[in-house]
Amino acid sequence: MHIHILGICGTFMGGVAALAREAGHRVTGCDAGVYPPMSDQLRALGIELIEGYGADQLALQPDVFVVGNVVSRARLPDGNPKFPLMEAILDAGLPYTSGPQWLAENVLQGRHVLAVAGTHGKTTTTSMLAWVLESAGLSPGFLVGGVPLNFGISARLGAQATGQQRPLFVIEADEYDTAFFDKRSKFVHYRPRTAVLNNLEFDHADIFDDLAAIERQFNHLVRTVPATGRIVVNDLEESLARVLSQGCWSERTGFGSAVSDFTAHGEPSDFEVQRRGVAVGRVSWALSGVHNQLNALAAIAAAEHVGVPPAVACQALASFQNVRRRMEVRGTVPRAGGAITVYDDFAHHPTAIRTTVDGLRRQLDAAGRQAERILAVFEPRSNTMKLGTMKSQLPWSLEHADLAFCHSGGLDWNAAAALAPMGERAQVAATVDEIVQQVAAAARAGDHVLCMSNGGFGGVHAKLLAALRPAD
Incomplete structure (x- = not known):
């Protein structure tokens, strides 16, 4: 089968492309404004990428067009369609489907998801x-919205069916809508037997009116889990309690609170895991932050449902290397008195920004490096942040950063006004080059420059490293 993917460089659609290629299909795709790591992964797989959404791509004559949710029926200011290829597909009556639907029908069918x-x-x-299951010898398939460093790829098919055993497939389950023609959340297509509900707060203000609307979508996911399945839920989240109050028909396993099935005791970098008050393992790893401690409990509880003992899971997590663009060190610049370190992180929601900054602060404090500063460099790039829905939360999210630098280009709201409560600790710049100049002027030996965005951020990391290096 030949599939042509519209929006192929998105993290999800790029994963679908990789799975289709591994399954033996011919895969081509198009997108606009591509950036690593997905573009690098696709080229390494030998997948042909076409820039833009020109109607001339109909000449490829694929068996089906797979449409990402970046595609819409929007029109440009001159009245022409923003995605002429999609208009041509509709006009010609050619077969098309969404990424989640294609995945459900061609990959997930018959698997324990x-x-x-x-x-x-x-x-x-x-x-x-995925790493816990891999370490336990279960060879899971997976699709991740990033590149796990332990695997070096974002998606793979994994082991195939053998006898009565269902092959395992681990998938990142996104609540964002499926496609312009299917407004259900992506995750309702996946039909999991094990579902992790990690946390839940308001996001995606461009498609959801309020938190209650997202809670309903999460309950739709819960409704697809069979009675023999397991719901792994964060007991610290009142929003998830409301989700389950709307109906839950499966085994429920909680984590996080003092009375949960799975609890953690100790610092996030070294903690004992208990199951109903009994010690079952210990996690000692390089990750920091309470959020990662909770993530670990969720993974341990989910892996137990498919037969992996918690002790084995804990041992596997000791060698977990995290994901690209999750506190990834992009480089260091030597300085007398201590190197300046530049990080890349995907944080783009105020809570995620705060969690990331706090995790780094806690790590530095634990190492006796309280004097080292954190310079937070971020762009409000997600649809929710562009709308300004959460602008008032930005000072709170950056509370533990020593200095903050905001890229305000393209925003319809006043970033300087939103950050005014931070006083002189915050600066705003309309361009990436200007923000690089601001950071370079402020940085000093021992600083940690934490760049946060869910996009390429105009190559800010390389530009910062170049600007911070002393002239020869």
């Missing part, structure tokens, strides 16, 4: 769970 949902931590927890 383990789906990881939540506002934050989906990518990291999905990667943890």
Whole structure:
């Protein structure tokens, strides 16, 4: 089968492309404004990428067009369609489907699906769970919205069916809508037998009116889990309690609170895991932050449902290497008195920003490096942030950063006004080059420059490293 993917460089659609290629299909695709790591992964797989959405791509004559949710029926200011290829597909009456639907019908059918949902931590927890199952010898398939460093790829088919055993597939379960012609959340297509509900707060203000609307979508996911399945839920989240109050027909396993089935005792970098008050293992790893401690409990509880003892899961997590763009060190610049370190992180929601900054602060404090500063460099790029829905939360999210630098280009709201409560600790710049100049002027030996965005951020990491290096 030849499939042509519209929006192929998105993290999800790129994963679908990789799975289709591994399954033996011919895969081509198109997108606009591509950036690593997905573009690198697709080229390495030998998948032909076409820039833009020109109607001339009909000449490829694929068996089916697979449409990402980046595609819409929107029109440009001159009245022409923003996605002429999609208009041509509709006009010609050619077959098309969504990415989640294609995945459900061609990959997930007949598998034991383990789906990881939540506002934050989906990518990291999905990667943890896949690595735990891999370490236990179960060879899971997976699709992650990033590149887990333990695997070096974002998706693979994994082991095939043998006898009565259902092959395992771990998937990042996103609540964003499926496609312009299917407004259900992506995750309702996956039909998991194990579902992780990691956390839940308001996000995606461009498609959801309020938190209650997202809670209903999460309950739709819960409704697809069979009675023999397991719901792994964060007991610290009142929103998830409301989700389950709307109906739950499966085994429920909780984590996080003092009375949960799975609890953690100790620092996030070294903690004992208990199951109903009995010690079952210990996790000692390089990750920091309470959020990652909770992610680990979720992965351990989900892996137990498919037969992996918690002790084995804990041991596997000791060698977990995290995901690209999750506190990934992009480089260091030597300075007398201590190197300046530049990080890349995907954080794009105020809670995620705060969690990321706090995790780094806690790590530095634990190492006796309280004097080292955190310079938070971020762009409000997600649809929710562009709308300004959460602008008032930004000072709170950056509370533990020593300095903050915001890229305000393309925003319809006043970033400087939103960050005014931070006083001189915050600066705003309309361009990436200007923000690089601001950071370079402020940085000093021993600083940690934490760049946060869910996009390429205009190559800010390389530009910062170049600007911070002393002239020869």
